[in-house]
Amino acid sequence: MNDRDGDGGPLSGLDPEQRAAATAPRGPVCVLAGAGTGKTRTITHRIAYLVRQGHVSAGQVLAVTFTARAAGELRNRLRHLGVEGAQARTFHAAALKQLRYFWPRVVGEEPWELLDGKLKLVGQAAHRVGVSTERDVLRDVASEIEWSKASLVGVEDYAAVTARLRRDLPAPAAKIGEVYAAYEELKSSRRLLDFDDLLLHTTAAIEQHRSVAEEFRQRYRCFVVDEYQDVTPLQQRLLEAWLGGRDDITVVGDANQTIYSFGGASPQPLLEFTRRYPDATVVRLERDYRSTPQVVSLANSVIAGARARPAAARLRLVGQRQAGPEPVFNEFDDEPAEADAVARRIRELVDSGVPASEIAVLYRVNAQSESYERALAEVTVPYVIRGGERFFSRREVRAALTALRSAAGEGPEHSADAGAPADVAGAVRAVLEPLGLTTEPPQGATARERWDALAALAELARDFAASASEPSLGGFVAELEHRASAQHPPTVEGVTLTSLHAAKGLEWDAVFLVGLTDGTMPIQHAEGSDSAIEEERRLLYVGLTRAREHLWLSWSLARNPGGRRSRRRSRFLRGVAPDDQPGPGADGRTRGKKGRAKAGCRVCGSRLAEPAEVSAGRCAQCPSDVDEELLARLKEWRGRRARELSVPAYVVFTDATLVAIAEQRPADDRGLVAIPGIGATKLERFGADVLELVRGDGASAASASSAAHD
Incomplete structure (x- = not known):
């Protein structure tokens, strides 16, 4: 049952x-x-x-x-x-x-209009009292007003109550209180109600x-x-x-x-x-009745570590389903390796018959989605974003693209010299800093999410600068625009990517809980408050109990390949996860304590650290011998196949994979699968076409592709 x-x-x-x-x-x-x-x-x-x-x-x-x-x-x-x-x-x-029914009797006039959203009015109130009207600040101030009303905290008590509770505020409490008061005055003068007023007035x-x-x-x-x-x-x-x-x-x-x-x-x-x-x-x-005994046991162990649990919270779940697989714990050197391993495992589950719609990747903050969007695209698994926007649809990312596009078009003095990766990365950071990319994450939840997204763009710039043959600001903008256009596929049923908060009330056959490191789970701004830390534990518990059968928990020790491995797995996994848990590396080989196996440059033999270098199979500074005619044929073929399959082009192969094929010109299946981004599934679907294109028989490959899908 x-x-x-x-x-x-x-x-x-x-x-x-x-x-x-x-x-x-x-x-x-x-x-x-x-x-x-x-x-x-x-x-x-x-x-x-x-x-x-x-x-x-x-x-x-x-x-x-x-x-x-x-x-x-x-x-x-x-x-x-x-x-x-x-x-x-x-x-x-x-x-x-109820309020609509009783309004004539209580107020005796036409019902006041209900606000669809309060941000515009909060902005007017903020301007009136001299508080920043940047959208991120306004969103956080609006959230504070909502919290105040929900908590029955009046304007006059706001500053004292927030000080006592040590709330994380986007602006000084006294100024937020002034915005709160001005907002209420504006709302009343215009005979408007917000959603919290419905409860208050009723x-x-x-x-x-x-x-x-x-x-x-x-x-x-x-x-x-x-x-x-x-x-x-x-x-x-x-x-x-x-x-x-x-x-x-x-x-x-x-x-x-x-x-x-x-x-x-x-x-x-x-x-x-x-x-x-x-x-x-x-x-x-x-x-x-939802989860296997193995999932239930792990969830019980995690929540049992909570401090001072009252009797009403001491529920101990008893699994009623048949036994299933044990939860899987994996540690990785860096975030790209973690995302790639998650995507490969999801590909295996889908190939084994688990519907993509019955699989979810859950993370603590929405800015973590980009790595998993990319990794799932690499293995041709469709996905949907729930409770958040696609990375390149977010307001701050669109604004960053506009600013970068403008900077790249202002002349050579604003572009980094070719072959100078540090200059490109620095130029990008210089453009992003006025948009909110500070050295340290800012206060306020909305501002932090914006900062995370901008930081992710800065990291993409670093990767691009290290891999491009002639790095420039304009080239990076073109790369971002390609990524943005590629990540707007038709609406499909696919793997759910969502935050832990948005997953509440939902369930899937397979759940991947990712990024489980201290600083992310629990989130860094929860430090210093025992109650906030315990809420983070409950959030993880909610994530665990979304899984019916398959459960994967993973974390990475560094943000970027080759970075300092200074992170620690979440404190909530102490005594729960095995002490020494090897995991697969970026190339699929098992990783032990010394780290995953590293690929070597096919030109000079040096160890490759950056994901773009691994994709290309060579160091960023080593010369490229890409076959431009072959690359053009590959891109034309990819576009045709994407249209036939009704998927974005990147789902077939990414640009990086096509460049690697055009450089390495593999002669057989073994050479193809040696290129990162080409696994068994893509080999089966596209291998014959690609090898014919490499041999120069593009017409044959095209006709074979069309015949196979007529």
């Missing part, structure tokens, strides 16, 4: 604990539901049971959760159980409906207007709250206004999955539920 099974009668297919929760008497019920234990099944069966037993009519039930997707799932499950009329909504959707309408409270409480008598560990103080206050002293409430949550404290969420209402309701029925769901 799992959470996706079909639903029969009101108690169909429930295990003993789920049944106990579903049939608990009316009154306060607290369901402590671990990951994968069937909480949605349980609460929908509870609602159906209460309705069937006549304890409440369907129209008197209000179930609230945190996402429209989850609310829709609740409604669908209830319909399948024959329950029509029960309300299942997000907190904000429920408040919006709460006030019920608390301050007796007739409103009486009518609402006559209408709704039974409340169910899903994901209760994520309620904010504002949502809790609204819930208490709804209840009005009554206790017909069922809450479902897991304190081990509290990962949104930065937005005001708190597990305290869940942890203190039995203190508020001493007679509450408490049921613990610990049978995990």
